[in-house]
Amino acid sequence: NAGVTQTPKFQVLKTGQSMTLQCAQDMNHEYMSWYRQDPGMGLRLIHYSVGAGITDQGEVPNGYNVSRSTTEDFPLRLLSAAPSQTSVYFCASSYSPAENTEAFFGQGTRLTVV
Amino acid sequence: GQSLEQPSEVTAVEGAIVQINCTYQTSGFYGLSWYQQHDGGAPTFLSYNALDGLEETGRFSSFLSRSDSYGYLLLQELQMKDSASYFCARTDSWGKFQFGAGTQVVVTP
Numbered sequence: 638n639a640g641v642t643q644t645p646k647f648q649v650l651k652t653g654q655s656m657t658l659q660c661a662q663d664m665n666h667e668y669m670s671w672y673r674q675d676p677g678m679g680l681r682l683i684h685y686s687v688g689a690g691i692t693d694q695g696e697v698p699n700g701y702n703v704s705r706s707t708t709e710d711f712p713l714r715l716l717s718a719a720p721s722q723t724s725v726y727f728c729a730s731s732y733s734p735a736e737n738t739e740a741f742f743g744q745g746t747r748l749t750v751v
Numbered sequence: 752g753q754s755l756e757q758p759s760e761v762t763a764v765e766g767a768i769v770q771i772n773c774t775y776q777t778s779g780f781y782g783l784s785w786y787q788q789h790d791g792g793a794p795t796f797l798s799y800n801a802l803d804g805l806e807e808t809g810r811f812s813s814f815l816s817r818s819d820s821y822g823y824l825l826l827q828e829l830q831m832k833d834s835a836s837y838f839c840a841r842t843d844s845w846g847k848f849q850f851g852a853g854t855q856v857v858v859t860p
Contacts, residue, residue: 668846679852687846738782738842742793
């Protein structure tokens with residue numbers, strides 16, 4: 638059972654470049670989220686989805702887009718990378734809060750924007 | 752700003768008991784979870800409270816008081832491997848999952 642798979646694990650971008658961070662889960666979870674983690678800031682919610690076709694903004698959505706065309710996949714797009722987006726990115730999935738609120742995390746993507 | 756508040760660091764000796772407090776915003780609150788994260792790793796689930804009271808899972812226990820908008824994680828019989836960051840996380844009724852800034856627990860011999 639793969640759980641939550643994130644790719645790539647490491648990435649270096651130049652300012653202005655775009656890229657997509659991939660996230661896939663095989664647990665049939667409805668809820669998926671993207672977070673960024675910076676030193677001393679904890680995990681900050683970027684975007685989240687409560688099911689296929691439904692997405693919403695979190696605390697720090699600017700500069701990022703998401704889509705949820707299938708239950709399994711929830712890619713995060715950086716439209717025009719900036720040094721302020723240098724961070725560790727985590728994808729997570731869970732069942733609905735009414736059933737089970739344990740979130741399962743991918744192993745993270747370490748992104749550096751130069 | 753943060754929807755949850757928790758201390759930034761706690762230091763304790765092996766074998767001791769540590770309590771990490773967490774206060775949260777009540778709007779749409781559904782439940783409170785706790786996660787552990789070792790350096791360089793992904794957060795892993797420890798415990799969850801949706802109702803008032805204590806949940807015990809081995810050496811770790813979590814408590815919730817909805818009337819006080821407050822919860823805590825209790826780490827007993829501390830071991831060196833418990834040195835990590837601990838996060839409280841708030842689930843709301845719209846499916847949003849938000850984390851506190853984390854508490855760094857340092858266990859000394």
